[in-house]
Amino acid sequence: MSSVRVDKIRRTYGKTLVLDDVSFTAPQGQVVALLGPSGSGKSTILRLIAGLEHVEGGDIHIGGERVSGAGLTVAPEARRVGMVFQDYSLFPHLTAGANVAFGLDKLGRADRDATALKWLDRVGLKHRANAYPHELSGGEQQRVALARALAPSPRAILLDEPFSGLDAVLRAELRDATLATLAEAKTTTLFVTHDAEDALQAADRLVILKSGRVLQEAAPRDAYDHPASLDAAAALGPINVYKSAVANGVVATPFGNVNASQLANGAAANVAVRAEALMLAPGSGARVIAVRPHGAHDLVRIEAQGIVWRALAPARSALGETVSVTIQPAGAFAFSG
Numbered sequence: 581m582s583s584v585r586v587d588k589i590r591r592t593y594g595k596t597l598v599l600d601d602v603s604f605t606a607p608q609g610q611v612v613a614l615l616g617p618s619g620s621g622k623s624t625i626l627r628l629i630a631g632l633e634h635v636e637g638g639d640i641h642i643g644g645e646r647v648s649g650a651g652l653t654v655a656p657e658a659r660r661v662g663m664v665f666q667d668y669s670l671f672p673h674l675t676a677g678a679n680v681a682f683g684l685d686k687l688g689r690a691d692r693d694a695t696a697l698k699w700l701d702r703v704g705l706k707h708r709a710n711a712y713p714h715e716l717s718g719g720e721q722q723r724v725a726l727a728r729a730l731a732p733s734p735r736a737i738l739l740d741e742p743f744s745g746l747d748a749v750l751r752a753e754l755r756d757a758t759l760a761t762l763a764e765a766k767t768t769t770l771f772v773t774h775d776a777e778d779a780l781q782a783a784d785r786l787v788i789l790k791s792g793r794v795l796q797e798a799a800p801r802d803a804y805d806h807p808a809s810l811d812a813a814a815a816l817g818p819i820n821v822y823k824s825a826v827a828n829g830v831v832a833t834p835f836g837n838v839n840a841s842q843l844a845n846g847a848a849a850n851v852a853v854r855a856e857a858l859m860l861a862p863g864s865g866a867r868v869i870a871v872r873p874h875g876a877h878d879l880v881r882i883e884a885q886g887i888v889w890r891a892l893a894p895a896r897s898a899l900g901e902t903v904s905v906t907i908q909p910a911g912a913f914a915f916s917g
């Protein structure tokens with residue numbers, strides 16, 4: 581149990597700056613999601629925390645101990661950090677039990693086996709201890725990898741897109757089971773994902789990344805309700821962007837005013853409106869030009885005054901109908917343009 585603190589880390593590959601002064605904290609015992617598109621530097625951050633590579637600037641502390649910094653790279657095995665990769669990386673020639681026991685070389689044989697079984701039990705796979713990786717499903721392999729990472733009681737655990745390879749139903753189930761196991765173990769957890777829903781549902785804290793920079797670090801609810809920028813708003817779900825100027829503390833849109841009191845009158849503004857903040861009702865003003873099912877909702881394209889907007893609305897819109905549209909204030913944000 582330890583916090584992980586990353587302070588202004590930098591990393592280049594060749595001439596490309598991959599991490600540009602990245603800072604965030606994973607408080608002890610919490611689950612922190614690193615959310616960002618492919619190529620934003622998420623895996624690189626995990627490799628630096630694990631000590632698999634050195635930082636070119638900045639520091640990393642684990643449990644208050646400086647493990648990376650100028651001229652310092654504490655060896656991975658001395659960091660006591662567990663890792664689970666997307667492809668699980670189980671040893672194919674070892675049983676599930678032997679995979680979990682692998683990192684427990686400081687214990688005697690009997691203790692090793694007992695500890696491995698205890699962790700397999702925690703992930704619900706005690707009965708599969710003698711199975712080889714190729715005899716296990718993807719979800720089961722992922723759980724063995726999690727047990728293997730947790731068995732040596734690491735100070736923190738790093739998960740790199742652990743649910744990406746799984747189908748949607750299994751994915752949600754496994755995500756919730758994994759997080760329950762981690763919460764029980766009270767292990768500081770950093771998990772990498774490009775999926776906003778995973779991050780919002782599973783994390784105590786979000787670090788939103790883009791192009792090697794932190795856009796926002798906040799609790800999921802705060803990041804969703806108070807995005808720091810247009811990009812940070814877009815990272816958590818589909819948005820509409822409307823460009824206009826501030827007048828009398830608001831930006832006027834075809835669907836009503838959006839508060840912009842923090843911006844100067846006359847300033848150019850970009851308004852972000854979450855798709856789910858557009859409320860459709862029978863009426864006039866906009867026309868439905870496309871409807872696509874999206875779970876319990878529809879992803880609806882509506883057109884008003886020559887502009888197309890995306891709305892996530894309860895599934896009852898019909899193609900071609902006219903609707904009146906209002907904006908829920910909690911899902912609309914004005915930024916300086």
Ligand code: ADP
Nearest residue numbers: 593594598616617618619620621622623624625
């Ligand atoms: P993510 O995990 O968010 O997809 P990565 O950390 O894997 O992002 O990569 C960030 C950027 O660094 C990408 O542009 C990638 O091409 C580059 N990169 C990652 N690892 C290496 C490497 N070993 N050598 C050169 N470039 C790399």
Ligand code: MG
Nearest residue numbers: 622623624740
């Ligand atoms: Mg990656």
